[in-house]
Each structure stands twice: as structure tokens, then as C-alpha cells.
Amino acid sequence: MKGCVINLNYDSKKGKVLSYTVIVITIAICTVFYMRYRPNAYEIKMNDKLTFYVKDKEEFKIDLKNLQNDLKKEFKSFRLKDKFTWSRIHVNYKDLTPKEDIRKIILDSNKESLKKLDNKRVEIKSSDNKAVLAKKIKFLPPCEGKVTSSFGMRWGKMHKGMDIANAAGSPIYAALDGKVSYAGWIEGYGNVIKIEHNNGVETVYAHCKLIRVKKGEQVKQGQLIGDMGSTGRSTGPHVHFEVRVNGVPQNPANYI
Ligand SMILES: [Zn+2]
Incomplete structure (x- = not known):
């Protein structure tokens, strides 16, 4: 009998310690989470x-x-x-x-x-810059497919573009006339193409399987510039498409 009582006491003590530990850990996790993702x-x-x-x-x-x-x-x-x-x-x-x-x-x-x-x-x-800003110039969507992730905040990090997914090898087109300012590998972006357009507008096409243009090349709107892939930091074939105005990423949905 006595042993039983002691045991009970022991168990409830253990239980108390355990629940305190759980509470402390929960508070710690919440604090870390809050510090990490609080609006700042x-x-x-x-x-x-x-x-x-x-x-x-x-x-x-x-x-x-x-x-x-x-x-x-x-x-x-x-x-x-x-x-x-x-x-x-x-x-x-x-x-x-x-x-x-x-x-x-x-x-x-x-x-x-x-x-x-x-x-x-x-x-x-x-300039027709205002026209671009006023959405008068219509960009061509860079590819066909499903928008799997849109522009904006994603887990406290800025997603600076729009993800459009389709089968690997799907064609990628230039959104506007312009000049290829970069065609090659960038950490995270994988094989990436950057095109400079008029009025400080730049478009970016990332994770390509294949790049079909060279730096310095003039391209026309709708021209095939690459094949969709999953290179760089990517979980499946898609185009990560960015629109920048004077270097500042903008929501591509406002342009295409
Ligand atoms: Zn993306």
C-alpha cells in the first residue's frame, strides 16, 4: 500500500515536471516563432x-x-x-x-x-514609361501553365516573382521586346535569362532546363528563349518569372 502511495506521488511529481517542461518548450517555440515572423x-x-x-x-x-x-x-x-x-x-x-x-x-x-x-x-x-506603369503595354505571359505560387510574402521571405508550372521542356517566351542582359547560372535561380526592356523594365525567367539565347542578343516579344526546367532551388519544372521596374520587383500579375 505504502509503496503505491509513494509511487503515485512520484508519478504526479514526474507529471508536473513534464507539464512544466512542455509549457516552457511551447513558450520558447512561440517566442522564437514570434521573433522570426512578427510584423517588422x-x-x-x-x-x-x-x-x-x-x-x-x-x-x-x-x-x-x-x-x-x-x-x-x-x-x-x-x-x-x-x-x-x-x-x-x-x-x-x-x-x-x-x-x-x-x-x-x-x-x-x-x-x-x-x-x-x-x-x-x-x-x-x-517616354512611354508611364504607359508601362499604367498597364497599357501588355506583357506576353512567359509560358503556358498553372500559377503555383504568386508574388508576395512567403514565410517571412519575399517571393519576388510568380511561379508558372508545366511539363519540363515547355517553351518559354520573351514577355516583351528587349535585349538579353544575362543568360547563365545564378545560385538559387539555376539557369536564368534576364531581359532588359525600355523604361527601366526588366524581366527574369528562372529554373530553365535550356537557355536558347545569348547575352547581348535582341529578342522580340513572343520569341522562344528557353525551355522550362527545374534547375537551381526548385521542386519541380516551372518558370519563376519576375518583373522589375528600376530594379524593384513588382507583381507580375499586374503586367501579364
Ligand atoms: Zn518562384
Whole structure:
């Protein structure tokens, strides 16, 4: 009998220790998880199309005001018409959009109205850049297939493109006329093709099985440039397709 009681005590003690351990481990895991994936930045959308990632919303607002004031000094009647919306997200700080890029892109999208205000004072080449930003130029989808992963945050990391999957060897086409700026291997991307287009637009086609173009080559929209594959960091045949404006990755869904 006595032994039994002792045993019970012993068991409940063990149980207590065990449950404390479980609680402590759970708290530890939750803390690590929270630290890793807690929102630490803002995703800012400009006119629902272009996306920036910034650490501090207030700082962004101040930068925006400064930009507007700078422009007002030159053009009294200037007003930024772009709409900005934001949401809290977790992002790796290396994926934040550099300030100069944001400024450049906002200036770009306001080119036309600035030009109307004063033709001489803004050094802007006549351009159809605005057209690209305004989605007037239609990109050709780089391949046929199923979109298996879209642009945006994925487990606290930025997925800078859109994944389109199909059978290995499926044709990949140039989304727009342009010049091949890179054709070769990049860690993670595998065999990758980069094409430069007008107005600071660049497209990227990753994980190719085969590259059919060379660096420096001019390509036409719809031209076969490679074969779909699964090279680099990839789990199956697909094209990882990126659209960049002035180097900043944008959501390809807004273009194709
Ligand atoms: Zn991808």
C-alpha cells in the first residue's frame, strides 16, 4: 500500500515536471516563432500596382512629403496624385526597397504631369514609361501553365516573382521586346535569362532546363528563349518569372 502511495506521488511529481517542461518548450517555440515572423515592416502599395517594402511608415510619409515639397519648389502647382495603402508584414530587411528607388519610381509615375507643368525644367525624355506603369503595354505571359505560387510574402521571405508550372521542356517566351542582359547560372535561380526592356523594365525567367539565347542578343516579344526546367532551388519544372521596374520587383500579375 505504502509503496503505491509513494509511487503515485512520484508519478504526479514526474507529471508536473513534464507539464512544466512542455509549457516552457511551447513558450520558447512561440517566442522564437514570434521573433522570426512578427510584423517588422510595411508593405506599401502605390495605386494598387507597384509595391514597396519599408521599415517605418512615418519615415516613408516624411520622405513622401519631402519629395512633394522638393517638387513644389520647382513646380508650384504640383501635387502627388498617387494613392498609397499599407499593411503590416514580416520581411527580411535585405528585401526592403531602397529609398532612392522609391523616389525614382514615384518620379517616374509622375513624369507626365511634371512635363505638363514645365517642359524645360525637367530632364525627362519623352517616354512611354508611364504607359508601362499604367498597364497599357501588355506583357506576353512567359509560358503556358498553372500559377503555383504568386508574388508576395512567403514565410517571412519575399517571393519576388510568380511561379508558372508545366511539363519540363515547355517553351518559354520573351514577355516583351528587349535585349538579353544575362543568360547563365545564378545560385538559387539555376539557369536564368534576364531581359532588359525600355523604361527601366526588366524581366527574369528562372529554373530553365535550356537557355536558347545569348547575352547581348535582341529578342522580340513572343520569341522562344528557353525551355522550362527545374534547375537551381526548385521542386519541380516551372518558370519563376519576375518583373522589375528600376530594379524593384513588382507583381507580375499586374503586367501579364
Ligand atoms: Zn518562384
